[in-house]
Amino acid sequence: MTTTEQVRDTGWNQRYGEEGEEPTAASDVVRLQLAHRSVRRFLPDEVSEPELRALVAAAQSAPTSSNLQPWSVVAVRDPERRRRLSTLAARQSFVAEAPLLLVWVADLGRARRLAESRGSSVDAADYLETALIGFIDVALAAQNAVVAAESLGLGSCYVGAIRNNPEEVAAELGLPPHAVAAFGLAVGRPDPSEHAGVKPRLPQQAVLHHEQYDAARADAHLAAYDERLADYNERYGLGGAWTDRVLARLAGPQSMAGRHRLREALEGLGLPVR
Ligand SMILES: Cc1cc2nc3c(=O)[nH]c(=O)nc-3n(C[C@H](O)[C@H](O)[C@H](O)COP(=O)(O)O)c2cc1C
Structure with missing residues (x-):
């Protein structure tokens, strides 16, 4: 298998976009993992x-x-x-x-x-x-x-x-x-009628640091990801830039759907967090 075939075969492009073509090792497990998507619409068949x-x-x-x-x-x-x-x-x-x-x-x-x-x-x-x-x-x-x-x-x-x-x-x-x-x-x-795909992730340069953490270098890749995810979202009828969503999700206790009181709940259920 040539390097390019390996790349295409792993689902790398779906996850990272065309410009991200870089050699990657491949295996059946890696291919399966790169093809992951969350499924929210199911056939009625039982799980045995x-x-x-x-x-x-x-x-x-x-x-x-x-x-x-x-x-x-x-x-x-x-x-x-x-x-x-x-x-x-x-x-x-x-x-x-x-x-x-x-x-x-x-x-x-x-x-x-x-x-x-x-x-x-x-x-x-x-x-x-x-x-x-x-x-x-x-x-x-x-x-x-x-x-x-x-x-x-x-x-x-x-x-x-x-x-x-x-x-x-x-x-x-x-x-x-x-x-x-x-x-x-x-x-x-x-x-199969669910309209969903493999959701692009941040470029590896945004999450992978070599030897020491370089925030400025990593964060420089966020804008390009915003654009790529916006394209994906548009294809699937979703809205909102990734950066906006991150900020909205973490805006404050009001954006936590009641989970801001988790410490108290843990205490009550017998999992104290001293
Ligand atoms: C711990 C955890 C909790 C999640 N909770 C929800 C949820 O309550 N509802 C939902 O629709 N998706 C939920 N998700 C799925 C994420 O939204 C999804 O993994 C993410 O958007 C990336 O999409 P993908 O899994 O299709 O790649 C959750 C994911 C994780 C890891």
Whole structure:
């Protein structure tokens, strides 16, 4: 395979644009990853139990801090429960429509229960560092499941909005103390009628630094990305420049859909962040 064929074959151009033609190593996994897109419209077909087990096995195969495995996942198939969760997650209809909703849980409950049964103290679990381990590890696991799903012909979309109402979501899923839903993942077979493509990302020059961070050099690539994403958005009937969207999303607590009170919710659910 020539270098140019490698480049074309990986989906590099879709991700970075024509001008970004640079040699890249290729593999089936890299090709799959470069072709990723979030799927928000699904066929009614069920995700089978063997498929679900494969996703969870892929997730559990991810690295995990000190082998703590501080996460759990709740598979929700019941349409009524998915509808209620969709309401809690900013009324996003794809959450109710996907045949399977996986809710990924940062879970320090297992270790806390172990400590209780042994009469041990786990005071380190009260610290931000430990909560972060839970959230980092569950994200690594879920992303392994996303890649596995795509390799099986399934599609998915994360649902961060599940954190809009952490207490209600915990009650709906019967979560024990010290367990918090980090995000959802709607999973199903992609409906080919969905008008969506591979979304361009920032040029690598904006995110990849060699040896030391060079903010001015990296940020010089934002304007070109704004234009490229605007073209993409126009093709798919979406609006707004990337830079404007970033600023709007982070404008203040009012732009956080209720998540500005997450620290308080974590405390209440038993994941304090000292
Ligand atoms: C943690 C996380 C939470 C997300 N939450 C939502 C969500 O609530 N609703 C939604 O439509 N997309 C959600 N997304 C999907 C992103 O919008 C999407 O990944 C991003 O726009 C890039 O598009 P792509 O995945 O198609 O490349 C989420 C993604 C991540 C990683």
